[in-house]
Amino acid sequence: MRTINVETISENIKEMCIEATHYLSEDMKKALDNSYDKEESPLGKQILNQLKENLEIAGNDMIPICQDTGMAIIFIKIGQDVHFEGGNLEDAINEGVRRGYVDGFLRKSVVSDPIIRENTKDNTPAVIYYEIVEGDKVDITFAPKGFGSENMSKIYMLKPADGIEGVKEAILNTVKEAGPNACPPMVVGVCIGGTFDKCAVLSKKALTREAGKHSDIPYVRDLEIEMLDKINSLGIGPGGLGGTQTAFAVNIETYPTHIAGMPVAVNICCHVNRHSHRVI
């Protein structure tokens, strides 16, 4: 048994909020550089260059990469040998988000009620996914999500007869419809299978996978490669202003599902696909 004070969780989450909104992870920087090299449209190249400069300024001057510093999404894996003390874990996570967004000069983009729409002024509450795993560590992934791209995401309750062709069509249609709204080049997170809810969560989790790293399942890996190629043939390009670089990566997860169904969730993220990871 290992005892962790929840204050440690708050402080780590605060730091992760600030880190993720000012510095992109190495895989995402590399994806941007690769796209810049490959882009065929002059305007597209100019936009990608602007995004590279934007990253430099963000880190050097501590100005968030994007003003939409997102809703705080947290995937937390808790080792079953961990014992938390010092307060309620969920409160501590939200306290970390509060400190990160207030002290870090991040935008507060959360309203307390979807209809009444009053800003909570500290970007809480976070959306938290807990997982209990073996061991005595706490593994946290912080992935703030902007809504330009979130609004363009979709879930399809396909049927088994739709097959893999149906999946391809669902992904392509979602990206086509998203077009310039989702701030391309985008990262496309997909889940095939599970239930309505599980499928949506895993499509979001897919976005936190390292860009350029493929699934271990051979047919899924092939599908990721094929879909990236098809998406980049759509012509949407950087900023939606035409070009060959519409997506950096297509990350697909799968999950067992029911004999009668085949849910497909497509969660789109803009080029600012922020994720910060720590093991405590």
Add this chain to the structure above:
Amino acid sequence: MDKYINAPVSDEDAKGLRAGDYVYISGTIYTARDAAHKRMYEALNNGEQLPIDMKNNIIYYMGPSPAREGRPIGSAGPTTASRMDKYAPKLLDLGLKGMIGKGKRSDAVKDAIIRNGAVYFAAVGGAGAILSKCIIESEVIAYDDLGTEAIRKLKVENFPVIVVIDSEGNNLYETAIEEYKKGN
């Protein structure tokens, strides 16, 4: 083609811009996004005055992150314009000359752009840090209670945008995609 214009923007300047032009804007522009538009729309429906004069002005669809000490504003990139589609035609008919945002617009907005000789610009989404550097002054002038969604008066210098829909209704999003589409 690179062009430099001043804001507020004259009728002639607006008419001279073409879809695909890369434009640097200097002068005064105003911010307003979802909540401010809803409030302005309601004010008009109630026969009240708007907090800003629309005539020849540019509205930037943007809600910034808070400014650090010594800076006029935080990260300041565009938000998705289509959420303002419901309100934009009315404002264009009142003389609004330009809108800066990102993403597609409705046919009703396009028609109002043509009708009023206006223009829709895109700024690069997710480039909030670099765009912040082109903003020299920022002042909240209305709806302070809306926080990031308040109406701000901005002084900008060489603020980079791209003309997406021009006063003749040409739409770069539609034409540029065709140019780079392969197979499918």
